[in-house]
Amino acid sequence: MKMPIQQANPDVGFQIAPMIDVVFVILVFFMALAAQIKIEQILQTKLPGRAESSASTEFVDEQILAVSEDGEISLNDEAYDSPQSRDLPQLTGTLLRLKESSDAAKSKLVVTLISNPDSPYYRTIDVLNALSVAGITNVTFTSDTEE
């Protein structure tokens, strides 16, 4: 059987098959890229600042949380939980009670978090997480100043 002889410049119309191939490749690329994305969350803090006010200043209930170099956590100089504990149940319970009592007294609860400069960052995040569980939003983040 004779094969038809191809023309030198055949008028090729729009080819759908290669377009679908390319679109599929791009789709797979973006799907693979999207699968690697980790969804991040945030813990918020508010730094102290100067603000002029015409209204009278309300007195706040301030608590001091400290993180030592070895990861030990203390609230108003009283140690809570072991340095290995990540979910900090004792501290969380105490913060929940503090929040309840300050809400009952209609006073503003402010927590100042002081971290040792050599303490690991994740330990500060553990404390911020416990504060988030307790619903305490007025958190000030500070660090020990070095000599």
Add this chain to the structure above:
Amino acid sequence: MAGGGGGGDGEPEFQIAPMIDVLLVLLIFFMSIATTAVSRYDPTIELPVAPDANKKDDSEGELVFNIAWKVQTQTAVTTYEERVVNPEDVVPSMIAHKKANPKARVLVRSDALTPVRYISAVVAAAANAGISDVTFATLSR
């Protein structure tokens, strides 16, 4: 798009046009997801875990600091706007951002093992720039 006749007896044929429609919608969907993870987020950083952190609503006015902890050299590398910086040196740039957008806030993305002194340097720079909103990026698990 061209539609089939919808005859009762005819064998249903494979329609290429609706398939391309669906394919393009999927493509746009995955492109929009992928483009949210822009290069200012350093993917090599291992964020600390905080199961009860808040969901991030938007990225408006976000000034992202990536702090990578190098275990071998025991040093941290702080990057801001895709360049290695000393946090104190970028205070003027942060002040300009704050003037342009009063909602500007600092987002700290740091390795979990980084000593707090490097995070404090970024927080101090934010304070010097007059930015009081400082947020810390975490993972849920």
